[in-house]
Amino acid sequence: MRILLSIRHPSYLRNLLEVVRRLAGQGHRLHFVFDAHGPLGEDSLFEELCRSHPTITGQFIEKRDPSARVSWREQAERLRFGIDYLRYLDPRYAEADALRERARDRAPAWAVGLGERLLSRSPLALRTALSLGAALEWSLPVRPIVSRFFELFRPDLVVVSPLVGLGTDQVDWIKEAKLRGLPSVLAVASWDNLTNKGRLRVLPERILVWNEAQKAEAVELHGAPAGMVTVCGAWSYDHWFDWRPSLDRDALLALVGLAPCPGYLLYVGSSPFIGQNEAAFCLELIRALRAEPATRALGVLIRPHPQNAAQWESLDLAGLGNVAIFPRSGANPIDRDRRNQYFDSLWHSDAVFGINTSAQIEAGILGRPVLTVTDPRYRATQTGTLHFHHLTSINGGLLHVAGSVEELARRLGALLALPAAERGEKSRRFVAGFIRPPELAEVPSDRAARAIVEAAALRPRRPRLDRWLGLLYRRLVLSRRTSFELTPKLRKALGELRLAGDEGNRAAGS
Structure with a gap:
């Protein structure tokens, strides 16, 4: 085929x-x-x-x-951005301010005006407009x-x-x-x-x-x-279930620059859209760990997101104890060495912290306890996104959620006092519900x-009605030059x- x-x-x-x-x-x-x-x-x-x-x-x-x-490219982009913006007026996105603003910034003025003046006030009108999206396309x-x-x-x-x-x-x-x-x-x-x-x-x-x-x-x-x-x-995570570390714990600590320690927290960075000014927040978190007796001696390994690494390059870690940033400029794990370094940092960690990132899911697959803080600075990109709620709800949720860095330090200390097999119970339940549902007999x-x-x-059924409506819209509304210029x-x-x-x-x- x-x-x-x-x-x-x-x-x-x-x-x-x-x-x-x-x-x-x-x-x-x-x-x-x-x-x-x-x-x-x-x-x-x-x-x-x-x-x-x-x-x-x-x-x-x-x-x-x-x-x-082509002559109509900008017109096509405006129409598509407009359709995509309208979905964020759905009441289910009421708290998704950051997502809606991102779509609004790219939408044409007519879509924003139509949405704000009419469609946001009438669920029926919004559903009708969205149902016409295929015809417009x-x-x-x-x-x-x-x-x-x-x-x-x-x-x-x-x-x-x-x-x-x-x-x-x-x-x-x-x-x-x-x-x-x-x-x-x-x-x-x-x-x-x-x-x-x-x-x-x-x-x-x-x-x-x-x-x-x-x-x-x-x-x-x-x-x-x-x-x-x-x-x-x-299916994206199948290889994680059979993957094994390339380095032992001592060798990894030496590679990343952490002093020998009984355990460490891995801080996984988020994308620029999710984790703006994340480095400053991380410093607050580390200070809270140092103030809590149960986590005072814990190592902290920071792994910047590869697209959000610039803020970490000049970060001053003086006075914060056993902390390392690796790699300082971030690294996309696409070749064997970088993939192994990323995996090993998760495998040998005792717990993992993130704001809202797929690395939290990968930590859960390895059975590590995964934590977060619902900080007001990140409300729009945590609880203000629909996908974040999967991390808190599926099979009881993956995340141990704290309301402040001080609460997180206490919760982390309590977690680390548990036997290793009990620490990852939430992770195992989440993986069974979100990554590998047990009712599926096959590997994904x-x-x-x-x-x-x-x-x-x-x-496929030929899209006769949608296509007919689309051609009618093109003829009556769009510019006449809505075909490719085959120069x-x-x-x-x-x-x-x-x-x-x-x-x-x-x-x-x-």
Whole structure:
């Protein structure tokens, strides 16, 4: 089977690696199309994957290539940002001030005005407006480069991830597949994707999610029929269950710069959106630990988020005892050494602290107690986000939650006094509910790969009504110039486009 995969950039490939390896191992031909290069050097992940699997090929297409510019691009982006903004007027997002403001900043004035003056006051009007999102999306033509890839690769199936970025045009791959009568699959990339990104403006034939909570989000927040959604377990984390440390504890302490100690707290940093001015907060936390007798001698290892590391580089740790920052400038764990260093720091820790980050989930998989403080500075990006509530509610919640750094120090001291087997009980219950539901007999990656293959038998219904309404909206409302300008330069570029690596696969008979 020939599978065309639209992935925003290679950093998202990390979340699909095990599934992709299984599909390639079954002999399927896979071709990746990336909209951009990885922001933190993740291209090497894709290069490594191609070297180990000859049936995998792929290439990058830069959306901002001058040869591919179209007259209506800005109009299309404004419309998509507007649709995505409106979802944050739903009463379920009443406390999501930061998410709503982020979407509002990108939305056009007409969407903001319509939302604030009318739709925010009428749930019925809001539901009606959101239900028209698909028709509005169909008013926008598919980019010709997308159509060209379908002609070149002739796929049997399309897989898209993440698909939910604010204002994303990744939806073109779903639309083109429907127009050609081909099935498409969304593989949800992460735990927060269905709640704090954009709206699924056009639904694929199958949506793969981790758990029942995400299935409910797909149905309730995006309007997907329940039968469209398949629960697979968190395939992104399969390798964590068999992973073992590369260094013993003493060697790790020496590597990161901690003095020998009976135990340490790992502080995992959050992204810039979540953890603004996080370094100052961390200092308050460490001082509270030093004031509490049960945690006074505890080591503290700080691991900055790779996209939020600048604030830690000049942080003064004088007078705070046994504290280390490693790596100072942050590190994206994409190669073997950096992956092992990240894993080892979690494995050897006695407890893990974070504001709101996927590293808390990874600590839970390893059975470590995971703590947080619901500080007013981070209300908007903790309790003000829907996905944070998974960490506090699923099977009793993953997190030990404190209301202040002083309370956290006391709770941590009490936790560390427990036998090791009891400290991680909350983590184990959470993992069973959110990462690997026990009712699923298969390993999540196996189940996701099987669901993708089975989706090839689905036959999509052609979007006649939505498409007709979209064409009517384009004709009556949008600019007349709402089609691609196939200039000689663009025609030439499309005509010269070839599939990277395709010659080798043809020679091999694939």
